[in-house]
Amino acid sequence: MKKRIAIFASGSGSNAQKIMEHFKNSAEVEIALVLTNNPDAYVLQRADNFEIPSHVFDRKEFYHTDHITDLLKNLDIDLVVLAGFLWLIPKNLIHEYPGRIINIHPAILPKFGGKGMYGDHVHLAVLEAGESEGGITIHYVNENYDEGEYIYQARYRVDKEDNLEMLKFKGQQLEHQHYPRIVEGILKKIKK
Secondary structure (H helix, E strand, C coil): CCEEEEEECCCCCHHHHHHHHHHCCCCCEEEEEEEECCCCCCHHHHHHHCCCCEEECCHHHHHHCCHHHHHHHHCCCCEEEECCCCCCCCHHHHHHCCCCEEEEECCCCCCCCCCCCCHHHHHHHHHHCCCCEEEEEEEECCCCCCCCCEEEEEEEECCCCCCHHHHHHHHHHHHHHHHHHHHHHHHHHCCC
């Protein structure tokens, strides 16, 4: 029986696509659903390109009903993967999937984490702080932004001439290289 992933994303979904590509011909893993809180998110087109079903939800459905949790349970989801998803995960979902929700953050946590620290905000903070390195953190999700147990971190050097676009590029290279591999490793540990 294949292990099943649900991917949550709020925007373009480049990490989601890398995961879709990674498991496209897998005999052991299936991406069962892509979920988003943004009806205009490009990740919906990416899911469609891979013939993966998608679901768009609003704040009320996510935070004030059990619909999303029930949907994941009905699809027999083994792992929830956040790939550029900006909302805090509600308690009912965390309790249903303990230790089985992961996220990727575009910095070396615990620096530059927390509410409002995503995307360009993180990279700009790294530049403004004069950091000599940036990176990514893949971590388990708990009830607070970016505070779950770390799974993996990778670093890149921040050069003096680097700007926002360079940091985004360097970080995204690391994300695309490592996230699918880490997802696969976690799935191998989950008992079906």
